Structure formats: structure tokens, C-alpha cells
Amino acid sequence: MSVSDTTAPVPAAGEGRSLWQDAWRRLRRNKAAVLSALVLAVVILAAVFGPYVVPHAYDTVYSNYVRTPASLEPYPRADAIEPEIRAALRRARVDIASIAVADGVATVEVTSEREIDPRVTRYLERSDLFTNGAVQRLSDDRRSATLTADVQQFHFYLGTDGNGRDMLARILVATRVSLAIGILATAVALVIGVTYGAVAGYFGGKVDDVMMRIVDVLYSLPFIFFVIMLVVFFGRNFVLMFIAVGAIEWLDMARIVRGQTLALKRREFVQAAEALGVENAGILKRHIIPNTLGPVVIYMTLMVPRVIILESFLSFLGLGVQEPLTSLGVLIAEGARNIEGATWLLVYPAITLALVLFALNFLGDGLRDALDPKDR
Incomplete structure (x- = not known):
């Protein structure tokens, strides 16, 4: 007599979530970080496409409308x-x-x-x-x-500057330039710093000592003098700004990645890869650098506002981009010189810069909480 199989099938175990999937779920629950990401997306879209939509070019001069206050009504009255x-x-x-x-x-x-x-x-x-x-x-x-x-009637929704140029168009272009400098300088710092720090931390010994002493020497160099030398030899231009800033900001990135690498190279999966004969370049590429991306992503979101503030400071000193191109630092410097008679020249660029910096900092805090392995 055969016995029928009445055993119920064992339910499949639930699928596990990776670190990035878990971080994404927790980031979505952070309302401040999500709102900051939306604000950044709107600002970036406005900076990229806004200058093509507004009725005035950022460098067009209207001699009859110098320091015209902001208004929703058309000029002339x-x-x-x-x-x-x-x-x-x-x-x-x-x-x-x-x-x-x-x-x-x-x-x-x-x-x-x-x-x-x-x-x-x-x-x-x-x-x-x-x-x-x-x-x-x-x-x-x-x-x-x-x-x-x-x-001819013109709309100047945010007024005009001391040369009769539309402030709305100039703020959009300035935001584009400042964000581009922040992102490009951060990308330069990311490439140099991650590679440099991973190599120094993985090989250790004398290689690590020599590489980190070079970092210490570069830390001792006054940054402002370095920028002044570049300006003297190459002039003020957009490319120079992000090269100068990125060439210094990678030092912090290198130290962070080096510290992460020193802890990772003792992990079992790295030792297993070494035992299997994987080359050093393959270990760095497949095991070390990918596992340092959590802190790196967090630091990137915090570095972008630092670079924007630094660029604004250099532009305020007159070492930034050249006219008629502008940045938020240039506009704020001009507004500070005309604050008594034309407050809008300072208020609107300052609000824009503060909005970008707040959004980046809140997003960085949200990513830090989402990617913290202790909170998993």
C-alpha cells in the first residue's frame, strides 16, 4: 500500500537586502533628506534650463534700467x-x-x-x-x-544690477556655475583621493608612510597662495577654479579612504582573494574601493557645499570667475557693495546660496544616517 506524500512545501526564505537597498529604504523615510533632494533637483533643473527660458540673457545690458527694483509689473511704468x-x-x-x-x-x-x-x-x-x-x-x-x-516693455522679476542686467538670469547662470564648480571639484577630489587613499592604506608600510607624508606637506601649503599663483600664471577662468579647489580637497578624501582601507584589508573576503592569487589591482578595484563608497558618498554631499562656499569666498576676493560670467560669490560680493541703495542685489543671491547649502547638508545628514552600518 503506497502512502501519499502529504508533506507541505517549505516556504522559501525571504530575500535578503543589500546595504544599498536597506539604505535607500531608510533614506526614503527621512522626510528632510527627501525634501532636500527634491529642492536640489528643482534648483539643478532651473540652473540648467532656466537661462534658456527667461526672456533676458545674463550679459545683456539695459542702460535705461540700472538698479531697477524687483517687480511683477512690466517696465517702463x-x-x-x-x-x-x-x-x-x-x-x-x-x-x-x-x-x-x-x-x-x-x-x-x-x-x-x-x-x-x-x-x-x-x-x-x-x-x-x-x-x-x-x-x-x-x-x-x-x-x-x-x-x-x-x-518695449520688460519684466525684471528680481530687478537689475548696477550695469542694468537682469538679476534672475544672472542668478540662474551663477547657480549653474557654482554647482558645476562644486560637482567638478568634488569629482576631481573623489578620483584622486579614493585612488590615493586606497593604495596607501592597502600596501601600508613604507609606501603608506611616504604617501601620507606627501599629504602632510600639501596640507601645510597655504591654499590661498596656491590659488593666487595659479591666477597669476594662468589667469582667472572657470576651469582653473575647479582644478584649484579639487587639487586641495582630495587630501581629506584620501585620509578617509585610507582609514577605511586599513580596516577592510584585514577582512576575511580580502584575505580570501589574496589566497586565491587575485592581483593587488583587482583586490583594490573589486573589494576595497566598492566597500569604501558608503563614507565616500556621505563625504561627497558634504564636500559640495564646502567647495561652493570656498568658490564664493574666492570670488568675493576677486579671484573667481571673470565677467560677464558670474557665480553666486560674485553676485554676493557685488550685492555687499551696493547693500545701502539696492538690497535686492544681495538678498536674492544669498537666499539662493543658503537654499543650496541647506539642501546639500540635510541630504548629507540623511545619507549618513541611512548608510551607517550600526543602525542596520
């Missing part, structure tokens, strides 16, 4: 159009009988003791406020005429 028309026609040797403005078109009645040249409209077009000047009516004796011109 209605009460400013008539004085601009009178100023434009002052050299035309005509008498203005009346001025009317409607639907963005200015209509001017003029008279003169002698014949009026139809080219009188060129005086209006010399102004940045008026275009498409035309003579709509000219009397038989050519001593009175009706002139029309389109009034």
Missing part, C-alpha cells in the same frame, strides 16, 4: 514713458503737442517752425524703449506730424 519720449525728441528740434500711450503704442503729436524731416523717428529708435518708429501723418506744409512707436 506709464508715468515714465512720457519723460523718455520728451528726452528722445529733445534733439529733434520739434515741439511736442501731445503724447498718448495705449496698448503698448506711443502716439506723439509734434509741430515745428520749419519742415519736419520724416527721419525724425530715428531719435525715438535710439532709445532702448521704443521700436518701429513711423510717421503716420504729415501735414501739407510739413510743419506738423503724428509719430508712433512701439513701447
